[in-house]
Amino acid sequence: MKLRILVITVTLILFIACAIFGVEQDTTKSKTKKIYKKIAPPGKTYFSGIFGFGPGFEKVFTGIGTKRENDEDDELDKVNIYPGGGINLEANFGYFFTPTFRMELGIGYQSSGKTFENGDVSIKRYPLKIHFFKDVGMLRSFNVAIGVGAAYNMSPIYHSKVGDREEECEYEPSTAIHASINFNKFIENKPYFVFGEFRYVGAVKYEWKKATVNGSPAVPISDFEELNGDGIQFNFGIGYFF
Helix, strand or coil: CHHHHHHHHHHHHHHHHHHHHHCECCHHHHHHHHHHHHHCCCCCEEEEEEEEEECECCCEEEEEEEECCCCCCCCEEEEEECCCCEEEEEEEEEEEEECCEEEEEEEEEEEEEEEECCEEEEEEEEEEEEEEEEEEEEECCEEEEEEEEEEEEEEEEEEEEECCEEEEEEECCEEEEEEEEEEEEECCCCCEEEEEEEEEEECCEEEEEEEEECCEECCCCHHHCEEECCEEEEEEEEEEEC
């Protein structure tokens, strides 16, 4: 697992480095740069919304198995969760200190899980984040920025329901570190922009604090006492200047 995380982290660093040194810095993109500086002067603010998804680094077996459709064998498919993966929804507020440096504050909702014939499993959390972005150049008509930041993942909770059995496990909030590369498309004389983002989320550990089975106190199995919430996100969004 540690080797896998190392490989993914190194790949992310190389990807960001290639993007930085591969962006176009010559005067052929001067018109696009002027548009960008005109749209985002110091003190400019914006709202943005994000939809994203991605894999988590850790896979955890829930202890639940589901029967395969049209399979006469008794073999079951394991139901797993990925505490660092799933969907990502965010609402953000941004502020430009300079035309090439900005801060972003946001709140989000993240969830991963699975629904099957007689139940479902999920793990959810609500991150508060702060990000700083530095623009590094242009790639065709896209502005390229690298970002670093942190998050505070609130109210992480695992839930499963299979038939009449319902389990919940609440976890302590966890901090996280973020590193990202963004591709932003600014449009002249328009108050909005679109963007894509590749984000690494690391250093996330969820430690259990309370567990129940059908409402009665319980102790989680060892695999659920501490969860690794690291992962990678592919995010897409739209922003609006005001």
